[in-house]
Amino acid sequence: MSDFTHEHDKVWDLVDDITICMFITHDGQRHRARPMAAYVRRDEHAIYFLTNAESAKAHQTERDHDVTLAFADKGHNDYLTISGPARVSNDRDKIRDLFNAFAQxxxxxxxxxxxxxxxxxxxxxxxxxxxxxxxxxxxxMAAAATNRRPDLGDNEKVNL
Incomplete structure (x- = not known):
């Protein structure tokens, strides 16, 4: 498996496992973050969210399409940010497809x-x-005793 595939798989696996993220928009002056449930569809190369039509996040996303998603699983020390364009729609078929007990x-x-x-x-x-x-x-502790930097895991930037 190439590093390219491994890195992509790692990103999508983390999103699948964590599912709740901080959805970050820009209101014109400041960044705004709020927790939201992520509906992950790797085969569609998309992450979906349901929101109210008149919500601040919907309006902010319509004005500035660049958003950041911040995922954290503190229990496993896994952290992930994803950036990309977002769009707001009234796609009723997709809304019905994603609707679940959490949305209810x-x-x-x-x-x-x-x-x-x-x-x-x-x-x-x-x-x-x-x-x-x-x-x-x-x-x-081992690194301190040997005067070496500790191996504290992986950090990768990935173009999707």
Whole structure:
């Protein structure tokens, strides 16, 4: 397996595993972040989000298409950012396809006319994959004892 494939697989695997991210937009003056459920469709090279039509994130995304998604799994010391363009649509078929119990906490049904779809097309990613708690501590202690830098995992920038 090439590094290219491995890096891409790592990015998509992290997104699949973590599922909740901070969705970051720009309001014209500042960056704004809020937690959102990510609906990952690797075969479509897309990450989808459901939102209200009149939400700030929908309006901000319509004005400035560049967004960042920040994923964190603190329990496994896995972190990932994804950047790319996003667009807001009223694709009712895709909304129905994605609608699940999590979405039902916000809307009664997929046919709610207030639901909008945000589609993010990932272009760039960066991930940090580090060993967890006790392993990291042992590596840091060993590095300090030998005057070497500890191997604290992988950090890669990936063009998607």
């Amino acid at each position: 906490a916000s809307w009664q049904s997929a046919d709610d006319p207030d639901i909008r779809l945000i589609t993010v097309t990932p272009e760039e990613a960066e991930y940090w994959d580090s060993p967890g708690g006790p392993v990291a501590l042992v590596k840091m």
